[in-house]
Amino acid sequence: MALFCAAASAVAAGTEGFTFLNTPPAAAPSGMAGAVAAASGESWAAFYNPAGLARLSRDAVSLDGRAAWEDVKNEAVSFSCPSGRGAWELAAGVLTVGGIERTRYDPSSPDRFTTDGSVRAGDQFAGAAYARRLSPDVDGGVGVKILSEKLDNRSARTVAFDAGVVRQMNDSWRWAAALLNAGPDARFDSQRFPTPVRLQLGVRCSPASWVDWEADWSDAFHGEKSVLLGGQFHPEEGNYFLRLGYRAQSHGNGLGDWYGATGGLGGRWGNIEADYSVQPFGGLGVVQQVSLSWRFGRKYYLSGSRRLQKNLSR
Secondary structure, three states: OHHHHHHHHHHHHOOOOOHHHHOOOOHHHHHOOOOOOOOOOOOOHHHOOHHHHOOOOOEEEEEEEEEOOOOEEEEEEEEEEEEOOEEEEEEEEEEEEEEEEEEEEOOOOOOOEEEEEEEEEEEEEEEEEEEEEEEOOEEEEEEEEEEEEEEOOEEEEEEEEEEEEEEEOOOOEEEEEEEEEEOOOEEEOOEEEOOOOEEEEEEEEEEEOOEEEEEEEEEEOOOOEEEEEEEEEOOOOOOEEEEEEEEEEOOOOOOOHHHHEEEEEEEEEOOEEEEEEEEEOHHHOEEEEEEEEEEEOOOOOOOOOHHHHHHHOO
């Protein structure tokens, strides 16, 4: 539940804010439980590791939407473009949470509190990232995001920074490291609360042209430590995708054993790609996500290992 409703609860408690940054921004990484720190050449890669943009082969516009529970909406849009020996991206998104009951202290009430209308909470971000191929097998990247969190007519703002690296070991293996969302604490009235800083380390294996496996370790400095496992399967032509994943957290959350499981489907038709993912949240229901991407413009030449070039040419 903290994935979406923390926009309000974090502000109220004065703890970590902007926790929507802990959720996958697109359906493809969501279907793999977020185990994508070592992904490369994808327009959504910057959210998990800005270095993953470096081998983007074509311009791309992406639209992402998440359907969760009633009164919870999450949308994002991004534009990414190869440039010289790397690529850059601009992105923006919004999360809105409505229908939160406003409570006030009332000593005459049996439980000492009464409800008085509803509260609307939400987060917004706008960001930019740049990545560069530092050598045929090493990519580096940086990013910055301007963040805003609102609760009715009150708001908090701050800025967060990302940095990461991807290293191709051979035709089948690569590893990655990324430090995400590092920045000054935000102030909400007299309270301060930190951004959701996390360190994510990943190892990806592509034993054949039709499958990718990845295992990540994620350390949220003000929250959970998690092990993320994900797999992506696709035919030789790369036109259809099946994705599976599982997120194992260091502490249970009472949402059941299937909470950490994810799955997804995807398809590519010419320059258009559509992805879908699903994640169960126990008694709270199911979160579904849809992403649409349009790739256009001329294809850029990519240096690097033969396997990496082949994977990115899909």
